[in-house]
Amino acid sequence: DAGVIQSPRHEVTEMGQEVTLRCKPISGHNSLFWYRQTMMRGLELLIYFNNNVPIDDSGMPEDRFSAKMPNASFSTLKIQPSEPRDSAVYFCASSPSGSGETQYFGPGTRLLVL
Amino acid sequence: DAKTTQPPSMDCAEGRAANLPCNHSTISGNEYVYWYRQIHSQGPQYIIHGLKNNETNEMASLIITEDRKSSTLILPHATLRDTAVYYCIAARGAQKLVFGQGTRLTINP
Numbered sequence: 447d448a449g450v451i452q453s454p455r456h457e458v459t460e461m462g463q464e465v466t467l468r469c470k471p472i473s474g475h476n477s478l479f480w481y482r483q484t485m486m487r488g489l490e491l492l493i494y495f496n497n498n499v500p501i502d503d504s505g506m507p508e509d510r511f512s513a514k515m516p517n518a519s520f521s522t523l524k525i526q527p528s529e530p531r532d533s534a535v536y537f538c539a540s541s542p543s544g545s546g547e548t549q550y551f552g553p554g555t556r557l558l559v560l
Numbered sequence: 561d562a563k564t565t566q567p568p569s570m571d572c573a574e575g576r577a578a579n580l581p582c583n584h585s586t587i588s589g590n591e592y593v594y595w596y597r598q599i600h601s602q603g604p605q606y607i608i609h610g611l612k613n614n615e616t617n618e619m620a621s622l623i624i625t626e627d628r629k630s631s632t633l634i635l636p637h638a639t640l641r642d643t644a645v646y647y648c649i650a651a652r653g654a655q656k657l658v659f660g661q662g663t664r665l666t667i668n669p
Contacts, residue, residue, distance in 0.1 A: 450603075489604070489647075489659035502656065537603050548594075549657065551603030 448472075450552035452538050458558045464526040467555045470519055471540030479549060480513055480523050481537040489537070495521065528559045562587040562650040569664045578635040580663055582648030585629040591652050593624060595633045596659070597644040604647065604659070607633065638667045 451470040459465055471478045479494040493503040498515045506513070510529070515521040525532055535556050539549040565583040572578040584593065595607040608615055608622045610631075615622045621634040635642055647662040 488661060489598075491656060491658070494656075539603070548606040548609070549604075551605065554603050 450538055450540055450550055452536075452552040452555050454555060455553065456556045456558075458560065459528055460560050461529055462527045463559075464524065465528045465532075465557060465559075467523040467525075467536050467538075467557070469521045469523070469538030469552060471521070471538070472542075472550055473519065475540035475542050475550070476518075477541040477543065477549075478515060478521050479539040479541070480521070481539065481551075482534045483537065483554075484534045492523070528557075530559045533557055533559050562591055564648045564650050564660055566646070566648050566660065566663045568661065569666070571666050571668055572635075572638050574640060574667050574669050575637055578638040578642065578665060578667070580633040580635075580646050580648075580665060581630065582633070583630045584648070584650045587628050587650045588652075591650045593622065593628075593631050594647075594649040594651060594657060595620070595622065596647045596649065596657075597642075598647070598662070599641075599644040607646075638665075640667050640669065643667045 453468045477496050480492040481489055483489045492505040493513045494501055495515045511525055513523045535554045537551050537554045539551040541549045562584050592609050592611050594609040596604040598604045607619050608617055610622045610624055624631045643666050645662040645664050647659050649657050651657055
């Protein structure tokens with residue numbers, strides 16, 4: 447099992463540029479989660495999907511952030527335009543079913559916005 | 561979900577049992593206690609969870625007090641690779657996990 451796959455692992459961009467983070471969940475998992483981790487705010491849930499449908503996006507900081515899950519094996523988190531305060535590590539996680547199951551995290555994407 | 565309180569840091573000698581406490585005095589009857597850990601520069605890793613009975617798996621044991629207001633995660637024979645931040649989370653389901661600051665556990669040789 448390859449685990450949750452995220453790409454890129456590191457991203458450096460300039461303020462105002464569009465950033466797209468990608469995630470491939472574990473095959474067969476029905477739920478997918480996007481988190482952001484910073485020193486100041488810790489690990490925060492941004493959005494999660496069940497069966498490719500967004501269930502709760504209350505953690506998405508603002509309209510510059512959007513997430514999609516076009517199929518069961520792929521999700522993207524997009525930031526447009528990016529700002530320096532978006533610099534963080536972004537984690538994707540998946541879990542086997544809709545509720546009550548553990549989450550399996552990917553290695554994260556370290557984003558630096560200059 | 562109930563708030564949890566953990567010591568910010570702990571030390572343990574290699575080979576000894578590491579006992580990590582967690583207070584969740586406002587936990588409700590349908591909330592589980594989850595433990596995750598995060599090794600430096602990696603994503604969080606699930607360890608164990610429980611409702612009211614003690615639980616054990618290949619990684620750790622979870623002891624929950626009878627009143628469910630606190631719990632202890634036990635790593636029976638800590639190794640250097642167990643150095644990590646350990647998060648205790650009280651939640652109704654695994655979908656909206658709120659990670660606090662956790663306990664930074666350092667295993668010393």
